Amino acid sequence: MLEERDVAGLRAYADELRDTFMRMQREASDLNARAQAIQITEKSLDGLVSATVSVRGELIRLDLDPRVFRRPDARGLADTITDTVRRATARAVEELVKLFEPVIPPEQLRAHLDGDLDTVLDQLSSGMSGEGRRR
Structure with missing residues (x-):
């Protein structure tokens, strides 16, 4: 059997969930539009690779400085691109987390x-x- 303290805790949590849901519902379209618009551009440590990603980590744009072709190192270039995209994606996620912090x-x-x-x-x-x- 639930104790009075447990019932009060469940009620408080249900109230909190309801309030959060109502606030999210009011702010949903604005937050969604702002979340979908998040794009982060990150440069590689050597500055020769620039990657722009969406909040889902989708690669939107990749720019390679022509100087990357002076050093024919396909594996190194691939690793640099992967690292740059990964860092851009992490920053995009942090932007999303900050955006939703008031409600989640x-x-x-x-x-x-x-x-x-x-x-x-x-x-x-x-x-x-x-x-x-x-x-």
């Missing part, structure tokens, strides 16, 4: 984006038990 706790959004189901379930469980709720 950063650690919760990161767990969702990372596909970390264990952390997501732990966070939901903590919230339902009244622990660690954010106000």
Whole structure:
């Protein structure tokens, strides 16, 4: 049987979820448009590669300085491109997390984006038990 404290905790969590949902619903279209518009450009450490990615990590643009062809190192160039795109994608994710911070706790959004189901379930469980709720 649920104790009064458990019921109060569940009610508070349900109220918090409802308030968050209502706020998200009001701000959804603006947040969605702003999220879809996120594009990050990152330069390689040597400055010869520039990559622009979307918030989903899709490569939008890749620029190679002609000087990259002075050193015929296909593996090195591929690694530089991969690293540059990876860093741009990480920055895009951080921009997304910052954008949604008013409505979704950063650690919760990161767990969702990372596909970390264990952390997501732990966070939901903590919230339902009244622990660690954010106000």
